Amino acid sequence: MWENADRATVQAAFRAAALVVVLAWLFSDDVRAWVPIWVPIVLLLAAELEFVFRGRREAPRPAPSRIPPGPEDADLGFGEVVEDDDGIRFLPPPARPERRGRRLGWVVGAGIAAIIVLLAVRSDRGATWAVLSEEARTTAETRFTAEASRIAGKPVRIRCDEGYSFTGAGSDTLGIAFPGSGLAYLDPTICRALYDLAFAGDHRGDQRAADALVVLAHEAVHLAGERREGVTECLALQEAGPLALRLGMPEGTTRRILRTAFAERLSERTIIRAAYALPSSCRDGGALDRRPDDPRFPF
Ligand SMILES: [Zn+2]
Numbered sequence: 047m048w049e050n051a052d053r054a055t056v057q058a059a060f061r062a063a064a065l066v067v068v069l070a071w072l073f074s075d076d077v078r079a080w081v082p083i084w085v086p087i088v089l090l091l092a093a094e095l096e097f098v099f100r101g102r103r104e105a106p107r108p109a110p111s112r113i114p115p116g117p118e119d120a121d122l123g124f125g126e127v128v129e130d131d132d133g134i135r136f137l138p139p140p141a142r143p144e145r146r147g148r149r150l151g152w153v154v155g156a157g158i159a160a161i162i163v164l165l166a167v168r169s170d171r172g173a174t175w176a177v178l179s180e181e182a183r184t185t186a187e188t189r190f191t192a193e194a195s196r197i198a199g200k201p202v203r204i205r206c207d208e209g210y211s212f213t214g215a216g217s218d219t220l221g222i223a224f225p226g227s228g229l230a231y232l233d234p235t236i237c238r239a240l241y242d243l244a245f246a247g248d249h250r251g252d253q254r255a256a257d258a259l260v261v262l263a264h265e266a267v268h269l270a271g272e273r274r275e276g277v278t279e280c281l282a283l284q285e286a287g288p289l290a291l292r293l294g295m296p297e298g299t300t301r302r303i304l305r306t307a308f309a310e311r312l313s314e315r316t317i318i319r320a321a322y323a324l325p326s327s328c329r330d331g332g333a334l335d336r337r338p339d340d341p342r343f344p345f
Pocket residue numbers: 264268275278
């Protein structure tokens with residue numbers, strides 16, 4: 047079938063399919079969660095390799111013979127000089143035929159480009175905290191404050207660090223707590239993920255949601271007075287479960303993402319994160335197990 051099919055058609059179809067996969071991968075979190083990054087890369091690489099190898103196997107094209115100028119060269123000034131009884135005059139070439147195919151190609155290309163730009167702008171804006179209305183942000187901060195107070199066991203305050211004054215744009219710090227004043231700041235990306243979870247019903251249960259839940263719980267544990275990072279993280283992993291349920295996440299999803307988050311932290315071995323390493327007592331039945339009767343850990 048591949049030998050008989052028109053090569054150009056197969057190539058075009060394959061490239062279009064690869065483009066669709068890559069776009070879906072770029073703009074859909076669901077696709078990204080299920081398709082590893084190398085799949086679109088391998089798809090495009092396969093298309094290019096096929097192009098090169100079939101081109102090399104094909105018989106070389108005969109050298110083009112000289113073609114005299116024709117009507118399509120009208121814009122280059124091509125015409126004819128004729129001599130008749132009236133004298134010598136210039137005979138312009140016939141009008142250039144309109145190339146509708148090429149124009150259609152441009153229109154389709156521009157349309158696709160516009161759609162890509164629109165999708166990129168939308169996905170970018172949709173994911174930020176700042177794009178939410180002030181009312182939505184205030185409501186969300188009130189809710190986060192209530193949840194943190196519940197975990198801390200005393201009234202504390204949670205603010206979203208809109209100006210990145212404390213968390214730092216692009217830095218690793220996703221939250222910072224000031225136990226003395228009972229106040230913690232969260233990175234705006236964390237606030238947005240929590241907002242999507244609590245107010246927009248986004249219960250996909252991906253790593254983004256797990257991280258956001260653990261960060262809020264982590265700062266709340268700090269505000270309760272715990273300073274040791276490893277202990278704080280261990281308690282936060284356990285508090286994140288009930289927190290997720292209160293924010294509306296289904297129980298099965300919650301247990302799955304927190305098991306993954308726990309496993310990730312156990313396998314963390316970088317020296318930079320050494321202070322955050324979970325203590326060995328952070329296990330089912332360990333000294334840090336807040337629910338010793340429950341064999342499920344951390345939730
Ligand atoms: Zn901390």
